[in-house]
Amino acid sequence: MALEDAKSQVDLAFTARSNRGLAFENAFGGATSFLRRRYSKDLAGVDLAITGVPFDQAVTHRPGTRFGPRAIREASSLQPYDPPHGWPTNPLEELDIVDYGDLAFDYAMTPAFPQMLTDHIAGILAAGAGTVTLGGDHFITLPILRAYAAKYGPLGVIHFDAHSDLWVDDDFTRIDHGTFMYKAVKQGLVDPARSVQIGIRTTTEDYLGFNVITAREVHEKGPAWATATARDIVGDRPTYLTFDIDALDPAFAPGTGTPVWGGLHSWQAAAMLRDLAGINLVGGDVVEVSPPYDTTGATAIAGAHVAYELICLYHWARTQR
Numbered sequence: 599m600a601l602e603d604a605k606s607q608v609d610l611a612f613t614a615r616s617n618r619g620l621a622f623e624n625a626f627g628g629a630t631s632f633l634r635r636r637y638s639k640d641l642a643g644v645d646l647a648i649t650g651v652p653f654d655q656a657v658t659h660r661p662g663t664r665f666g667p668r669a670i671r672e673a674s675s676l677q678p679y680d681p682p683h684g685w686p687t688n689p690l691e692e693l694d695i696v697d698y699g700d701l702a703f704d705y706a707m708t709p710a711f712p713q714m715l716t717d718h719i720a721g722i723l724a725a726g727a728g729t730v731t732l733g734g735d736h737f738i739t740l741p742i743l744r745a746y747a748a749k750y751g752p753l754g755v756i757h758f759d760a761h762s763d764l765w766v767d768d769d770f771t772r773i774d775h776g777t778f779m780y781k782a783v784k785q786g787l788v789d790p791a792r793s794v795q796i797g798i799r800t801t802t803e804d805y806l807g808f809n810v811i812t813a814r815e816v817h818e819k820g821p822a823w824a825t826a827t828a829r830d831i832v833g834d835r836p837t838y839l840t841f842d843i844d845a846l847d848p849a850f851a852p853g854t855g856t857p858v859w860g861g862l863h864s865w866q867a868a869a870m871l872r873d874l875a876g877i878n879l880v881g882g883d884v885v886e887v888s889p890p891y892d893t894t895g896a897t898a899i900a901g902a903h904v905a906y907e908l909i910c911l912y913h914w915a916r917t918q919r
């Protein structure tokens with residue numbers, strides 16, 4: 599069936615007749631969308647919308663994540679042939695998923711950007727769908743969390759990162775990827791006691807009550823321990839998962855703005871994301887993929903895998919819990 603379909607399927611991003619199903623289009627050709635899902639602004643009946651936010655104006659160091667959504671979509675073209683490995687279910691067959699395209703914004707009107715993104719996500723949530731967002735630098739998670747907290751109240755968050763993003767030199771008007779979580783906690787969007795940061799290996803003076811699992815603890819105690827700990831922390835409450843790709847070691851994800859050694863190996867991240875099945879995931883994102891620094895393409899590949907695992911976790915939360 600797959601080979602026969604490969605002879606006729608092309609440009610499924612536009613030609614797909616359904617929002618479900620595996621895709622056998624040649625990985626190397628055709629129009630790219632995330633996992634070859636149909637590009638659509640029609641959210642009727644849609645369970646999950648994939649959306650890109652090509653914004654990198656908030657970085658402290660190397661830019662380039664504005665090219666992240668496009669690179670992650672392209673990397674994902676190798677993935678939709680098969681059910682996701684390691685999962686007993688297949689969200690591509692069982693959920694209506696569309697690629698909702700990117701957020702449109704004026705790159706020169708940065709102060710207007712946060713509200714535009716909050717409105718973008720809120721519109722999707724109001725239609726009854728969840729979101730998996732492809733970044734973009736990590737600032738984008740703050741406007742997204744505003745939309746989610748408006749729907750669900752203060753959220754539990756699982757935050758993979760080398761950095762806490764809790765820097766405190768912030769007056770709440772700055773647009774900075776290093777302070778977004780500080781603002782999210784101070785503004786009551788996130789309940790830090792029910793949240794956890796994983797992969798941390800930079801200094802933070804005040805974690806504001808967040809639970810923290812350092813990268814070294816993952817290495818020494820193992821990903822199974824880290825996952826069990828994270829599951830206990832978030833419990834059954836609505837949980838958002840944000841994955842800064844620099845949680846991974848630069849050996850696995852060199853294409854990012856602020857790389858730090860000693861990070862997670864890709865197998866550890868894969869095992870942890872799979873073993874989080876059962877959390878009440880309401881949405882997620884993968885951010886900080888910077889293709890200009892991604893000399894091997896490995897970072898975009900990792901980003902595509904993380905986003906696919908988020909879809910699996912979302913599917914599990916909707917159907918198996």
Ligand code: MN
Nearest residue numbers: 760761842844
């Ligand atoms: Mn980071």
Ligand code: MN
Nearest residue numbers: 736759763842
């Ligand atoms: Mn970050």
